[in-house]
Amino acid sequence: MECIISGLMNKQIADRLGISLITVKIHRAHIMKKMHAQSLADLVRMSEYLNLHNKEISRYKNK
Numbered sequence: 001m002e003c004i005i006s007g008l009m010n011k012q013i014a015d016r017l018g019i020s021l022i023t024v025k026i027h028r029a030h031i032m033k034k035m036h037a038q039s040l041a042d043l044v045r046m047s048e049y050l051n052l053h054n055k056e057i058s059r060y061k062n063k
Contacts, residue, residue, distance in 0.1 A: 001031050004040070005047045 003013045010024045017024070037043040 001043075001047065001052065004028060004031065005044050005052070 003016065008016070010021055010028065014021045014024045031037075032043065035043055035046055037046060
């Protein structure tokens with residue numbers, strides 16, 4: 001979830017975690033469903049409310 005709310009694209013998440021792109025998409029869908037988020041913006045707001053945002057994960061940070 002931290003990678004998603006940090007703005008990483010699915011392909012970047014897959015590369016960083018060493019998993020396939022389809023696996024990332026499945027996990028992302030499960031997270032959205034379990035959190036009852038209608039959009040990425042909803043998920044980000046929820047994570048901020050729960051103080052889950054990890055500032056160390058960046059879209060531009062190397063592995």
